[in-house]
């Protein structure tokens with residue numbers, strides 16, 4: 001019998017979600033079903049599995065016990081109906097676009113989304129006749145203005161990457177539903193520990209598992225979680241047929257990483273709050289954007305829709321890009337690398353790295369300025385991180 005998680009706290013849920021005791025050998029760890037296909041007992045059994053009259057595994061692209069364990073676990077944390085694990089975060093984003101858009105349909109998206117989430121729409125989905133408007137979704141008037149009769153999808157990322165601007169999820173759910181569109185939320189920056197978009201009215205939540213959920217900077221993956229059976233079935237049909245699915249070993253690794261998610265998120269957030277306050281008071285720092293600071297223009301929204309402020313900080317140094325490079329090249333603990341949400345601190349320069357392919361004018365308009373540095377705060381000792389930043393800033 002699986003543990004009943006109803007009414008249990010987040011730490012118990014992240015530890016035991018999806019647990020399905022092994023009735024054969026009693027293994028506590030989840031077995032890896034490293035197989036591409038499953039043998040039917042007889043011809044009728046095979047036919048019943050295909051028709052859906054009997055539940056059973058058929059083929060790993062369609063379903064696999066190790067993958068399903070991870071999907072059930074993350075679905076439990078996001079309060080959804082069902083989840084579908086994907087090969088990468090971008091496979092999840094693409095599957096959402098593919099499910100809800102077609103020739104002549106339109107989507108409204110956050111202007112400062114992850115670079116590829118914007119590029120795949122502008123360069124690729126547009127070739128198939130889908131229309132798009134990327135706007136500042138932190139401004140609800142802009143969202144309302146951008147909606148059209150053919151808008152099928154409202155796609156938001158909050159906090160946005162890397163501007164750390166927030167979008168009001170509940171308000172966007174209302175706008176989307178008034179227009180007969182679905183609301184998809186990229187919740188990567190918060191993880192299911194700090195924000196649950198489905199409980200705020202969203203229809204679909206997605207994550208790049210590569211980040212906080214796996215948390216160990218050693219696996220790429222993604223997941224989509226639907227609030228209803230209907231949306232789950234729509235997404236699953238598209239992903240099963242297009243094939244951007246996760247594999248069993250990858251699922252086993254990300255489930256292993258996820259068990260410590262709440263501990264890592266808690267520690268990262270404590271560190272980030274202290275570092276954001278330290279940076280804000282520093283004479284070599286021009287500005288800091290972190291939802292836990294009173295100075296964040298949407299600090300009240302952060303308190304309302306998030307359960308914590310996360311561990312992503314953006315900041316600009318006095319002297320612009322050249323001074324920023326001095327920091328990037330001289331910090332010793334945060335590694336100069338893209339990605340985020342791992343146990344270790346990482347620092348990067350979005351304008352020349354993750355968002356380099358967005359045309360300059362669009363990038364600047366979205367708030368991704370040349371001087372913006374992005375810091376993903378890890379689980380190190382905060383005193384060491386602060387001392388390291390101090391010695392790098394002193395070189396400016």
Ligand SMILES: Cc1ncc(COP(=O)(O)O)c(C=O)c1O
Pocket residue numbers: 088089090091093114117157161186188189207208209210220221222339
């Ligand atoms: C917010 C966000 N969404 C989606 C993605 C894409 O995920 P992946 O790199 O796992 O494909 C990323 C990657 O950095 C991201 O930061």
